[in-house]
Amino acid sequence: MEELPQEAGEEVEQPEVQPGEQIEEPPEEEPEEKNIVLPGDLIGTSEEFTPKSGTFVDKGNIYAATTGVVKINTRERSISVMPVTNVPPHLQAGDIVVGQVTDVKDSVALVEIASIKGRGEREIVNAEQAAIHVSNVKDAYVKELSSEFSPFDIVKAKVIDMRNMRLSTVNKELGVMKAYCSNCRTVLKRDNSKLKCPNCGRIETRKISSDYGTGIV
Numbered sequence: 001m002e003e004l005p006q007e008a009g010e011e012v013e014q015p016e017v018q019p020g021e022q023i024e025e026p027p028e029e030e031p032e033e034k035n036i037v038l039p040g041d042l043i044g045t046s047e048e049f050t051p052k053s054g055t056f057v058d059k060g061n062i063y064a065a066t067t068g069v070v071k072i073n074t075r076e077r078s079i080s081v082m083p084v085t086n087v088p089p090h091l092q093a094g095d096i097v098v099g100q101v102t103d104v105k106d107s108v109a110l111v112e113i114a115s116i117k118g119r120g121e122r123e124i125v126n127a128e129q130a131a132i133h134v135s136n137v138k139d140a141y142v143k144e145l146s147s148e149f150s151p152f153d154i155v156k157a158k159v160i161d162m163r164n165m166r167l168s169t170v171n172k173e174l175g176v177m178k179a180y181c182s183n184c185r186t187v188l189k190r191d192n193s194k195l196k197c198p199n200c201g202r203i204e205t206r207k208i209s210s211d212y213g214t215g216i217v
Contacts, residue, residue: 037064037081038215039098039114040154040178040187044072044079054081058152059185066114067101069165073121082205091116093162098177099130101153102194107134109149111157129165136168137207138175154178157210175209189213 035184037043043055044062049072051057056065064070068081091097096117103110108131132149134142142148153176157167169175178186181197181204188195188204190212195204 009197036067036069037153038067039064039100039172040152040180042117043070043081049077051166052078052080054083055079059187066179067098074191075089087196087214089160093159095159096156097130097159097167098154098156098175099167100130101149101155103151104149106145108132109145111155117156130157130159130167131165132169134168136170137165138170147205148204149176150179150182150204152180156211169209174208176206177209177212177214179204179206 003190041064042053042061043064044052046057046060046062049062051062054064054066054068055062058061062079065210066083067080068083071076071080071082073080091113095115098115098117101109102112111130112134115131118143132155134145137145137148155169156174156177157169158171158174160166160168179195180186181188181200181202183202184197184200186199187199188206190196190200190208193208195206195208196202197204
């Protein structure tokens with residue numbers, strides 16, 4: 001017998017659900033997981049994704065702002081970096097930290113701290129913007145601070161003053177761990193005591209960490 005078309009306004013009977021029976025729902029889309037990245041690593045572009053937590057954008061490129069696992073949500077077309085631990089650490093004097101240079105002035109380089117060495121990569125509870133004073137850069141006279149640091153540099157430093165949030169890079173292991181060409185934003189490669197851009201050939205100077213380019217914190 002041919003079924004008659006349903007009239008407008010007529011309710012459709014729903015299948016009866018027995019007590020205790022679970023209704024299957026479409027599975028939630030899980031964010032795609034990738035490898036662990038370090039601060040400053042290129043993870044995508046703003047044309048591909050919307051940047052979320054744990055990232056920063058420069059000239060259309062999306063970079064990791066902290067060490068963690070890249071999460072890509074294909075439904076939202078978003079990308080984020082999830083820290084690899086669950087307990088938020090507290091900053092203390094003597095801690096070795098990793099951060100990003102946000103500005104370089106005449107006498108101080110301003111740094112946004114991202115993580116504490118050996119104490120996880122979660123967002124730091126008591127972190128504020130820190131500063132590296134020109135007198136705490138290295139065991140030598142510093143003529144111009146702009147020759148030692150540049151915005152977007154990833155630095156490793158020691159906390160020496162919690163009240164004023166002062167950092168020091170006076171140690172061979174401390175200093176710039178990753179730097180970008182100020183001309184074309186390519187990651188600079190170490191060339192003895194200087195840094196060279198493999199793309200445009202530009203030579204730049206920094207207060208280089210002995211761990212520059214290794215990814216070792």
